[in-house]
Structures are given as C-alpha cells and as structure tokens.
Amino acid sequence: xxxxxxxxxxxxxxxxxxxxxxIIPFTxxxxxxxxxxxxxxxxxxxAKARHRLALxxxxxxxxxxxxxxxxxxxxxxxxxxxDRETAKSAALExxxxxxxxxxxxxxxxxxxxxxxxxxxxxxxxxxxxASELSSSRAPGVSIDTLTVATSADPSAAAATASTCxxxxxxxxxxxxxxxxxxxxxxxxxxxxxxxxxxxxxxxxANIYIPVTxxxxxxxxxxxxxxxxxxxxxxxxxAKDTWLLKDVAAK
Amino acid sequence: xxxxxxxxxxxxxxxxxxxxxxLSLFFVVQPRMAKAGxxxxxxxxxxxxxxxxxxxxxxxxxxxxxLPGERLIAAALAVKFPAxxxxxxxxxxxxxxxxxxGIAETGIKSLGPAAPIMGVASSGAKLPSAGAAPxxxxxxxxxxQDLATMAITLNAEGSYTQMIALLRNLEDLSRSFxxxxxxxxxxxxxxxxxxxxxxxxVHRPVADPGTLKP
Numbered sequence: 001x002x003x004x005x006x007x008x009x010x011x012x013x014x015x016x017x018x019x020x021x022x023i024i025p026f027t028x029x030x031x032x033x034x035x036x037x038x039x040x041x042x043x044x045x046x047a048k049a050r051h052r053l054a055l056x057x058x059x060x061x062x063x064x065x066x067x068x069x070x071x072x073x074x075x076x077x078x079x080x081x082x083d084r085e086t087a088k089s090a091a092l093e094x095x096x097x098x099x100x101x102x103x104x105x106x107x108x109x110x111x112x113x114x115x116x117x118x119x120x121x122x123x124x125x126x127x128x129x130a131s132e133l134s135s136s137r138a139p140g141v142s143i144d145t146l147t148v149a150t151s152a153d154p155s156a157a158a159a160t161a162s163t164c165x166x167x168x169x170x171x172x173x174x175x176x177x178x179x180x181x182x183x184x185x186x187x188x189x190x191x192x193x194x195x196x197x198x199x200x201x202x203x204x205a206n207i208y209i210p211v212t213x214x215x216x217x218x219x220x221x222x223x224x225x226x227x228x229x230x231x232x233x234x235x236x237x238a239k240d241t242w243l244l245k246d247v248a249a250k
Numbered sequence: 251x252x253x254x255x256x257x258x259x260x261x262x263x264x265x266x267x268x269x270x271x272x273l274s275l276f277f278v279v280q281p282r283m284a285k286a287g288x289x290x291x292x293x294x295x296x297x298x299x300x301x302x303x304x305x306x307x308x309x310x311x312x313x314x315x316x317l318p319g320e321r322l323i324a325a326a327l328a329v330k331f332p333a334x335x336x337x338x339x340x341x342x343x344x345x346x347x348x349x350x351x352g353i354a355e356t357g358i359k360s361l362g363p364a365a366p367i368m369g370v371a372s373s374g375a376k377l378p379s380a381g382a383a384p385x386x387x388x389x390x391x392x393x394x395q396d397l398a399t400m401a402i403t404l405n406a407e408g409s410y411t412q413m414i415a416l417l418r419n420l421e422d423l424s425r426s427f428x429x430x431x432x433x434x435x436x437x438x439x440x441x442x443x444x445x446x447x448x449x450x451x452v453h454r455p456v457a458d459p460g461t462l463k464p
Contacts, residue, residue: 042256045255046255046256049256049260049263050263053259053263053266053267056267057263064274072282075289078289082289082292088300089296089299092300092307096306096310099314102314102459104459105317105320105456105457106320108456109320109323109456111396111456112324113327116453119397119426119451123421123428124429125421126421126429126432127421130417130434131414144435144436146433146434147431147432147434148432149430150431234421246326246330246424247322
C-alpha cells in the first residue's frame with residue numbers, strides 16, 4: 001500500500017491493475033498548531049545566518065593565516081638561499097680580487113709589447129742601405145760621404161723624404177728616407193753607370209745626381225741623393241713571431 | 251518571518267568578510283608577497299653576480315696557468331726596452347758590436363748615451379724631476395708615463411765594410427736600438443768615420459703578480 005502511494009506520488013504508471021482502495025484507520029493525534037510568532041522564526045534564521053557568516057569568517061581567517069604561514073616559510077627559504085648566495089659572492093669576489101693582479105700583469109705586458117712595436121715601427125736597415133748603395137757602384141766610383149736619417153715619427157719621415165728630388169717629377173715614388181751622398185769617379189760615364197745600377201735596385205727610388213764637377217786630383221766628383229723605400233723597413237716588430245726567438249732563448 | 255533582517259545580516263556579514271579579505275590581501279598577503287619577490291630578486295641578482303664572478307675566475311685561472319709563458323714574454327720585452335738605462339750592459343754591448351765588426355775599442359771615438367727623458371723624444375720631452383708629473387712628449391699619455399727615451403750618439407772609425415758591419419751589429423743588438431741618423435765620411439782613402447745617432451728606450455717595469463701580496 002505504501003508502495004502504491006509512493007508510485008502514485010512519483011507519477012509512475014503501473015501496468016498492473018490498480019488494487020482496491022485501502023481505508024486507513026483513523027489514528028487520533030495532537031493537532032499541529034504553530035503558536036510561535038514570526039519574529040522567533042526570524043531570530044532563528046538570523047542566528048543561522050550569523051552562524052554561517054561566522055563559519056565563513058573563520059574559514060577566511062584560516063585561509064589568510066595559512067597563506068601568511070606559507071609566505072613566511074617561503075620568505076625564510078628565500079632568505080636562506082640569499083644568505084647562501086651572498087656568502088658565495090663574498091668568497092668569489094675574494095678569489096677575483098686575488099687573481100686581479102694576474103689580469104693587470106697581462107695588460108701591462110700587452111701594453112709593453114704594443115709600445116715596443118709602435119716605437120720601433122719606423123726602424124730601417126741602415127746597414128742594408130749603405131751596403132746596397134756601395135754594391136751599386138760602377139767600377140772606379142767611390143762614395144766619400146753618406147748621410148741618411150729617419151725619424152720615429154712617420155710624418156717627420158715623410159718630410160725628410162720630400163727633400164729627395166725625383167728624376168720623374170710627374171710620378172715621384174713613395175719613399176721613407178733620403179740618402180745624401182758625395183763621391184768621385186774617373187769619368188762622368190762611370191757616374192752614369194752608377195745611376196743605372198741604382199735604378200736597377202727596386203728598393204731605391206727618386207735617384208738623382210744634380211752636381212758633377214771636374215777637378216785635378218779627382219777627375220769627377222759628384223753629389224747626389226737616393227730615396228729609400230719601405231722595403232728597407234725592418235718590419236720585424238710587426239711580425240707575430242718577433243718575440244719567439246727571444247722567449248725561446250730564455 | 252522578516253526576510254529583510256536575514257538579508258541584512260548576510261549583507262553586513264558578507265561585506266565584513268569581503269572587507270576583511272581585502273584588508274588581509276592588501277596589508278598581510280601583498281606585503282609578504284612583495285618581500286618574497288624582493289628577496290627572490292636579490293637572490294637572482296646575487297646568483298647572476300656569482301655566475302659572472304665564476305666565469306671571471308675561470309678566465310683568470312687560465313691566465314694564471316699561463317703565467318710562466320707570459321713571464322718569459324715580459325722578460326724578453328724587458329731586454330728590448332729595459333726598466334732602467336742599464337748603462338753597463340749598453341756600453342759592453344756596443345763595444346762587443348764594434349769588436350765583431352773589426353773595430354777596436356780605440357776605434358770608437360765617442361759614445362754618448364744621454365740620460366733617459368720621459369716620453370718619446372721630441373721638443374716637448376723633459377728630464378724627469380722628483381715629485382713632478384712626467385712630461386708628455388709626442389707619444390700618447392699612457393706611453394709617456396711608461397716610456398723614456400735615451401738618445402745615443404756614436405762616432406767610430408774604420409773601413410766602409412767595417413762601418414756596415416758595425417751598423418748591422420747595432421741593428422741586431424738584443425736591446426732595441428732605433429738608429430735615426432747615419433753620417434759616413436771619408437777623410438782619406440779607405441778610412442771612414444761614422445757619426446751615428448739613435449734612440450734606446452726605457453720602459454716602466456710591469457709588476458709581476460707573484461710579488462704582490464694576496
């Protein structure tokens with residue numbers, strides 16, 4: 001019977017034929033009368049609301065406290081890590097400080113090397129200039145005086161070189177120094193041969209003999225100049241290997 | 251029941267909870283987060299510095315390991331441009347160069363190594379004086395501080411061949427000798443006089459790290 005009522009309540013349609021109606025016997029009970037005023041119900045509802053709000057507030061406090069604790073732990077961990085890194089920094093900085101003189105030494109040696117290279121960049125093989133000038137002499141020609149100068153300053157060297165007149169005024173060769181010389185020869189033909197020999201040497205340029213005189217003791221004396229090209233630069237300090245020999249000797 | 255009273259309670263309570271939540275967020279959570287972030291940044295910065303320092307140490311250690319070779323280079327440079335005028339070695343070296351060229355010591359008529367002057371030789375170069383800043387010549391300031399020039403003059407007598415040999419030997423001295431002017435003249439047949447000018451240099455010594463205190 002109870003099943004039938006429940007099924008009816010839920011609106012289920014049973015295929016079976018309905019059972020005969022059962023009459024529930026009357027049971028006498030107390031009447032359900034609510035005598036409480038509405039404000040009591042309001043107070044109850046309000047109390048429930050306050051209770052819920054208090055729970056929510058408590059939960060919020062717990063959440064905030066949890067976050068605070070979690071953050072505190074995070075800060076502590078981060079502080080420890082920072083302390084570790086700071087301590088490591090101090091140790092590393094000390095190491096770097098101790099090693100800095102090594103870097104300074106390398107920089108000093110490098111600067112020393114550069115200074116030597118720059119200072120000696122204009123070095124000429126004067127011995128080669130003198131020997132090649134001498135070997136260009138024609139038979140009977142002697143060189144009595146020779147003056148050659150250069151400068152550590154490239155612009156000054158150019159000024160010196162400009163004093164060396166060129167046989168071809170339209171295309172004077174680039175020279176780095178000028179050799180002034182005087183000499184003697186039996187005849188001017190010998191001087192001409194000397195000039196030809198000088199012209200054959202590619203290391204010389206701007207060759208010129210402006211004066212030839214004849215005298216009694218020496219039939220022909222002459223004064224001339226010859227330009228020294230860059231081929232006479234030693235260039236040895238510019239090479240990467242210029243110090244190797246000296247280092248190997250140590 | 252009065253719905254409004256319950257609603258009021260929820261409203262006031264909700265507002266209070268939201269207010270507390272916001273206050274907590276602004277005055278408790280956020281400052282802590284900011285602090286944690288700040289510490290994290292500091293840590294990251296310290297880590298970056300440490301990484302840089304570590305790489306510097308690696309590089310410097312490599313340099314330190316190469317010190318013996320660098321000392322040899324420094325020593326070789328100190329022979330080219332020594333730390334002092336070192337006149338005894340200079341005089342001996344030139345006499346030996348002349349001797350190898352077949353010129354006796356009496357054939358060296360004069361040899362004048364001038365006192366070193368600060369900087370590369372120029373009209374602006376001056377002798378150093380105690381307590382005074384070094385004068386700067388034509389060279390850049392750094393060079394002028396570390397470099398001094400010694401003018402060398404030499405007069406000698408011999409044959410033309412001996413003069414050329416002397417020049418070659420002077421060019422090949424272990425100490426750098428920048429010859430700037432050569433005058434050769436012959437007073438009598440086969441006998442020449444050479445008047446030579448040039449520069450030798452003195453360089454401020456480079457401090458060896460081995461001599462420094464740790």
